[in-house]
Amino acid sequence: xxxxxxxxxxxxxxxxxxxxxxxxxxxxxxxxxxxxxxxxxxxxxxxxxxxxxxxxxxxxxxxxxxxxxxxxxxxxxxxxxxxxxxxxxxxxxxxxxxxxxxxxxxxxxxxxxxxxxxxxxxxxxxxxxxxxxxxxxxxxxxxxxxxxxxxxxxxxxxxxxxxxxxxxxxxxxxxxxxxxxxxxxxxxx
Numbered sequence: 001x002x003x004x005x006x007x008x009x010x011x012x013x014x015x016x017x018x019x020x021x022x023x024x025x026x027x028x029x030x031x032x033x034x035x036x037x038x039x040x041x042x043x044x045x046x047x048x049x050x051x052x053x054x055x056x057x058x059x060x061x062x063x064x065x066x067x068x069x070x071x072x073x074x075x076x077x078x079x080x081x082x083x084x085x086x087x088x089x090x091x092x093x094x095x096x097x098x099x100x101x102x103x104x105x106x107x108x109x110x111x112x113x114x115x116x117x118x119x120x121x122x123x124x125x126x127x128x129x130x131x132x133x134x135x136x137x138x139x140x141x142x143x144x145x146x147x148x149x150x151x152x153x154x155x156x157x158x159x160x161x162x163x164x165x166x167x168x169x170x171x172x173x174x175x176x177x178x179x180x181x182x183x184x185x186x187x188x189x
Contacts, residue, residue, distance in 0.1 A: 002035070002045055003057075003058045004042060004044055005045060005058050005062055006043070007061060007065025007066075008041060008129065009041050011041075011065045012038045012041060014069075015043070015065070016036060022064075022070045025070065025074065026060055026061070026073075029077055030054060030060060030077060032045050032046060032049070032054050033046045034046075034057075034061070045058045052080075053077060056077055059076055059084040060073045060074060060077070061073075063084045063133060066128050068124065068126050072126075073135070079137070081137045081138065082135060082136065083141055084134070084135050085133070085141050086131045086132065086133050086134075087131060087132040087148055089102050089131060089132055092153075099130060102152055103127055103130075105157075106132055106148060106151055108157065113151070113157060114127060116161060117147055117148075120164040120167070120168045121140045121164065122140050123136030123140035123141060123144045124136065125144060143167045146163070147160050150163065
């Protein structure tokens with residue numbers, strides 16, 4: 001029984017890719033068959049191979065639909081711990097002006113807030129339409145979700161940046177690394 005996913009019309013071309021290349025990559029990597037209706041954005045995802053890989057295919061399609069690159073979306077197959085989550089920004093907004101303001105808070109000046117969320121957590125973050133998409137491991141997704149909720153609730157950016165830095169330091173200590181040390185023992189200075 002195929003799963004059905006609907007994506008925005010302007011993301012269909014990205015899902016299909018040049019000459020169908022992206023669609024074929026997804027079908028091959030996730031062992032599924034995609035039936036894409038380019039008129040309305042409906043995508044049927046039918047499992048044809050490994051059911052574990054096939055379960056991720058719908059999230060890969062959703063992630064591309066929410067603004068992620070195909071490579072970022074396909075990274076969901078790299079590790080069984082990677083996950084995709086969306087936050088509906090419009091649920092926190094009172095009207096269209098408030099939605100624009102809240103999206104601006106999440107993006108930050110010149111994209112700085114979104115970049116810091118990525119840099120300090122390791123997750124990938126995309127703001128598209130009225131949603132924020134996150135791809136990462138469960139801890140990374142949880143930290144980004146918490147930071148986003150803080151911003152949507154009106155917390156100052158500085159407080160959110162401090163929260164992100166504190167979570168990053170905790171994660172590095174949890175992994176047994178010093179703050180200025182990178183994986184592999186290279187110094188970050």
